[in-house]
Amino acid sequence: MSGDLYEVISAVGETIIANRQMLTDLDAAIGDGDHGINMARGFEAVKAKLQTLETESDIGKVLKTVGMTLISSVGGAAGPLYGTAFLRAAASSQGKTELDVETIGSMLEAAIAGIKERGKATTGEKTMLDALVPAYEAFQDGAKTGKSVIECLKLACEAAKQGVEFTKTIIATKGRASYLGERSRGHQDPGATSSYIMLKALLEHLRR
């Protein structure tokens, strides 16, 4: 499991890095055009830090390092937002070594609470929450009916994808995109997109 955890985070990071341009293009349309660059910079720093944690099996410890590294290296609003999300997920998974349904469920719940608190945000404001909250709800629905981690994550990814689509239909009221008001409609939110991409990378890695 220990090597696996390292590989999970690496896979998520590589996916963000690979989508740098797409995320930046989405952000250029309605924001300051740095989301992809910032997130890639953050996960490049995570990649370097992870070398020291290759044998760490405590999920909480690994996620804490990811959170701290994102906070100090992303630079844009995504730094404190995702950083806080990872730190809260770390606190909820301290001492855990298995990415089981219960652990992932509580990690998502804690991460979402952290983003809501840090961003003073909720769903329907064209943010990462519009992907993450439905994803969490779908994940928990799966968990309640006894589905496997993979099946629950699949449901979560489908819900997150729909959440990203939903962000095209609403206007932004948080962050730089809120300056655009009505003109932000029709564009998908870069933060919701990066959240979806990370969940999908997690699913694809675990499914292998």
Added chain:
Amino acid sequence: MVGVVIVSHSQKVAEGIREMALQMSAPEQKIIAAGGMADGGIGTDAFQVSEAIISANTGDGVAVMVDLGSAVLSTETAFEFLDEDLRAKVQIADAPILEGAISAVVEASLGSALAAVIATAEGARTLNKM
């Protein structure tokens, strides 16, 4: 004396505002710039901000001046890294960063308490230039 921290996406902006504010300050006034990323890039870094707050505090608390967007988020994240005592004595001023910083420094250098420093900084929002 209340310390003042300047949080900007740009290291040059934060340093420049500090330089201007120093002209108006008492010699023992702490003004700490926390601008940009460690690699010199544009952005804000919550760890740099929390260290700046710690250096700016001489016991009377710290007023934090911020520029846009993530400067607020990073500063609020930085608060989480402070011990409880200091966290209770640090506040973000909802003010334009340059005018606010200079107003804050003038007030702080008079020996005013944190609430007064923040109020004066926020008063800079309505300063007319013409």
